[in-house]
Amino acid sequence: MSIVITGATGHLGRQVVEQLLARGVDPSTVVAGGRNAEALAALAGLGVRTAHIDYADPSTLEDAFVGAEKVLLISGSEVGKRSVQHKAVIDAARRVGASLVYTSAPKASTSALVLAPEHKATEGLLEGSGLTYTVLRNNWYTENYDDTIRQATATGTILTSAGSGRVASATRRDYAEAAAVVLLSDEYAGEILELGGDEPWSVDELATAVADVYGNNVTVNQVSTDEHVAALKGFGLDEDTAGFVAAIDANISDGLLAESDGTLSRIIGRPTTPLTQYVGELLGQ
CATH class of the missing domain: 3.40.50.720 (NAD(P)-binding Rossmann-like Domain)
Structure with a gap:
């Protein structure tokens, strides 16, 4: 088998x-x-x-x-x-x-x-x-923000239309550990598990995390959804991709990725990876 x-x-x-x-x-x-x-x-x-x-x-x-x-x-x-x-x-x-x-x-x-x-x-x-x-x-993968984090170190700014919405992200390793635990147990059969990071964060907090790790100030440029789409197209993204990215930010603004009840950390037996720790690992700090 x-x-x-x-x-x-x-x-x-x-x-x-x-x-x-x-x-x-x-x-x-x-x-x-x-x-x-x-x-x-x-x-x-x-x-x-x-x-x-x-x-x-x-x-x-x-x-x-x-x-x-x-x-x-x-x-x-x-x-x-x-x-x-x-x-x-x-x-x-x-x-x-x-x-x-x-x-x-x-x-x-x-x-x-x-x-x-x-x-x-x-x-x-x-x-x-x-x-x-x-x-x-x-929930969302923290790795989805790798390009955003790197661009923030280069430009000192983060472009977003997510407003003050929060993201209960976790790393792929966190989710992979949970998948392995579930595959090796019959305890979770029949369950629907809502998985997310322990500490939901906003884009302002992402900017602060990058600034703390990298040592330079990072500002957040909040724009409307339409402005976001136009800016992304100006950066070379096609219409569908730009629309998708902006739609995700709109979902975040509406609070659709903000919830976490600690199920993921309970399954893996440890806290999920904090945002600042991940940013430090990504930037080699």
């Missing part, structure tokens, strides 16, 4: 594999799947089995899921296609009788978050699948 990690060639998936191995899981019982051949080769170097998995090609799922006991479905990256792709994974898991863990979004079934609809649809598929499953409703 095996634990299959889909999307293992991405940043989160690889860290889940590493967390499983750190907990003493036999590498031969882990199947790391993804589309990136180079990344799969690197994962093979950890001693795990690898498989080419493409959510859009169900035949790859059939091969990878042979003997699977548990499957971690890391949500796909192709917005607009994810519900169909996730259904293929759920169907493949059902055919082999595997239980499934899915990475979703905060309050996916009720939230107005721009990312929520496809996650809501996937959770609906899971509910009707007959599978034993657990939903990890991961």
Whole structure:
């Protein structure tokens, strides 16, 4: 029997594999799947089995899921296609009788978050699948602000339309540890877990964290959503990407990423990574 990690060639998936191995899981019982051949080769170097998995090609799922006991479905990256792709994974898991863990979004079934609809649809598929499953409703990744942090050190400013909204972010390592714990336990079967960082923060606090670590003043340039889209397009982003970034900031302004009840830190048995600590690690301080 095996634990299959889909999307293992991405940043989160690889860290889940590493967390499983750190907990003493036999590498031969882990199947790391993804589309990136180079990344799969690197994962093979950890001693795990690898498989080419493409959510859009169900035949790859059939091969990878042979003997699977548990499957971690890391949500796909192709917005607009994810519900169909996730259904293929759920169907493949059902055919082999595997239980499934899915990475979703905060309050996916009720939230107005721009990312929520496809996650809501996937959770609906899971509910009707007959599978034993657990939903990890991961809040924002702190790593999503890597470019913002680096640009702040170069320009001394952060452009945002998030207002005073707060973000209960955590690092990929925090979420990867939680995924590993859930995969190795039956305690969370049937649960929908809202996961987020212990200390939600605002963009002003992000600016302060960067300034404290880097040693220079960082100011926050608050603009409207329309102004934000126009500025991002001026920086070279296409219309869809600029609109998405600004929509996320609007969601943050509305408080849709602000909540955290400590579930993530309870699962991993330690506090989530503080923002200032992460900024220091990123900037090598």
